[in-house]
Amino acid sequence: MSSRTGAFMLLLIFFFFRICSVSALTNGVDALKSALVKPPKNWKGFDPCGTNWVGVTCNTNRVVDISLGNLNLEGKLPEDISTLSELDKLDLTSNPNLTGPLPPNIGNLKKLTEFHFGKNKLSGKIPNELFTSKMNLKHVRLDRNRLSGEIPASLNNLTNLQELDVSNNRFTSSLIPSWISSLDSLSTLRMEGIQLQGQIPISFFNHRNSSLETVVLKRNWLNETLDFGTSKTLRFVDLQYNDITEYKQPAKKDLQLGKQSCMSRAKWDVNQNSVDAPQLMGVKAFSFEDMRKCANNFSMANDVGGGGYGQVYKGILPSGQQIAIKRAQPGSLQGALEFKTEIELLSRVHHRNVVKLLGFCFDRGEQMLIYEYIPNGSLRDSLSETSNQGYLDPEYYMTNQLTEKSDVYGFGVMMLELLTGEIPIVNGKYVVKEVKMKMNKSKKLYDLQELLDSTIIATNENLKGFEKYVDLALICVDPEGVNRPSMNEVVKEIEYIMHHAGLNPNGDLAASSRTFDEASKGFGDPYGNNSFEYSASFPTAKIEPH
Incomplete structure (x- = not known):
């Protein structure tokens, strides 16, 4: 073999091993390219290092x-990405x-310091x-995905971890993992909206070698007393929308806390339904244990009456x-969506003749509504007074029983009262009877003008949906x-009427009548960014008058 031929063969062997070497060091990227439906446009050829693929940085091939x-x-993520040993x-x-599971063999990437997904x-x-x-690993970000199951305890292996964000996933409800306190290098922890429950351990902020500076645990089910202890490193803590009852003053005077809101995060029985918990303005969520203690274990002494829905108990916070705790009996329990819808509607009703909703309980299979208590006599006395005002179900006089349909009757009277601007009975005239006698469906506004409140008459030209409301x-x-609709059907019908009148059913009932288009674009939202999303859709009207 001549020297020239020998040199040529050596050159071929060199290039062969170079190509094999490059392929071995970059085939994880090739696997990612194959796994993507539409990889970046300039990902062409076989060598991501030699042709400068976008988003790929190399060092000596x-x-x-x-x-x-x-x-x-x-x-989806390919398992072969684990072959990038220098990543x-x-x-x-x-x-x-980007969907699918996380490949477990990513754990083979020993030099990986930043993991952002x-x-x-x-x-x-x-x-x-x-x-x-x-x-x-120093930075792990897995927030805002659909990850489920337990938060893996193997995170405890990451002794150099400085940042962990697993917020807004679908993990199984659990206590705060105890191993977090052992991550001495951890300075930023974000675990928002992942159904953490129970009390925050005293050791959480008091660990001797803790480096925690930023902690975000909002939108969870954390409760009881919070003790910040003597931590000298903490700078910012956000615990909004939990059920923590007491905060012990932190030793660190310059510690910033996330702005507290009046919106309560519900104790929602996540094990029995897939419906998201309601998020409400000015309405508090209570646990079953809270209500049991308030009502003296639901004793007979606290029982002030009841009906077809269940019993009402007096309690003290x-x-x-x-x-007043209205506790549904087993046969009256609603589905999660229906219960949520009822809570959201009742939380927005503000009227001098309607008892104010203070909170709710959806815990341990129980459904309860918590109202302010009217102390003027017994429930029977209060009902008697109410009957004088015209709200009581006529069937009560024959059966001495109040049912869910009795609530519907009272709500209907209130709807007519809103039209007249007067209490139900004035000078011996009952609003229900007066409307029925005066009404003429063949005429504009059913010919009810003389009964209507003057403020309604002033908007005579803009009363879309008036007839359907009546x-x-x-x-x-x-x-x-038996001929009355359920309260759930009433809610849906009101939403239907509002929708077709150009109003936003998601807004406060007392808010100005912005158009639905304006509201959907975010103009003048009375609740700002924290307004809740209403659960019910707009159905086709199915309720017909009898």
Whole structure:
């Protein structure tokens, strides 16, 4: 073999091993390319390092950084990505079409320090093998995905971890993991909206070697007393929308707390339904244990009456406020969506003749509504007074029984009262009888102008849905309970009327009549960014007057 031929063969062998070496060091990227429905446009050829693939950084032909955030990638993560042994950073943030589980063998990437997978649609359990003691991870972001199951205890292996964000996933409800206190390097912890429950351990903020500076635990089920202890590193803590009853003053005077809101986060029985908990303005959520203590174990001495729905108990809150607890009996329990809808409607009704809703309980299979207590005599006395005002169900006089349809009757009377601007009985004239006698469906506004409140007459040209409103009120006050709609049907019909009148059913009933289009664009939202999303949809009207 000539020297020239020998040199040529050596050159071929060199290039062959170079190609094999590059392929071995980058085939994890090739696997990612194959797994994506539409990979980045310039990902062409076989060598991501030699042709400068977008989002890929190399060092001596070794991939050390993959940063592909906000590129609208679609597909799943391949297991072969674990072959990128020199990878330091893996960032696939904000690709909402990135789905599927997390490959467990990512735990083989010993040099990985940054693991950013927030704002995607990753699902399934986080594998325990994902985090090993051989890894050098410092930043783990898995927020805003669809991850489920337990938060893996293997995170405890990451002794160099400085930031952990697992917020807004679908993890199984649990206490705050005890191993968090052992992560001495952890400075930022975000665990928002993942159904954490129970008391925050005293050791959480008081760990001797703790480096915690920022802690976000809002929108969970945390309760009881919170003790910040003597932590010298804490700078910011956000615990909004929990059920913590007492805060012990932190030793660190410059500690910033997340702005507290009057909106209560419900104790919602997540084990029995898939409906999200209601988020309400000025209405508090109570646990079953709260109500049991308030009502003296629901004793006979606290029982003030009841009906077809269930029993009503008198109770006293720790603040000393008296309450009435309306506890549904087993045969009257609603579905989660229906109960949520009722709570959201009642929380927005403010009227001088309607008892104010203070809170609710949906815990341990129980459904309770908590109202302010009217201390003027017994329930029978209060009902007698109410009957003089015209709200009492006519069937009560024959049966001495109050049912859910009795509530519907009273609500119908209130609807007519809102039209007249007067109490139900004035000078011996009962609003129900007066409307029925005066009404003429063949004429404009049913020819009820002389009965209407002057403020309604002033808007005579803009009374869309008026007739349907009157129809609904009258069917609610039908003399026979069997002919009345359920309260859930009334809610849906009111939403239907509001929707077709150009009003926003999601807004406060006392708010100005902005158009639905304006409201949907966010103009003048009376609750700002914290307004709740209403649960019910707009049905086709099915209630017909009898």
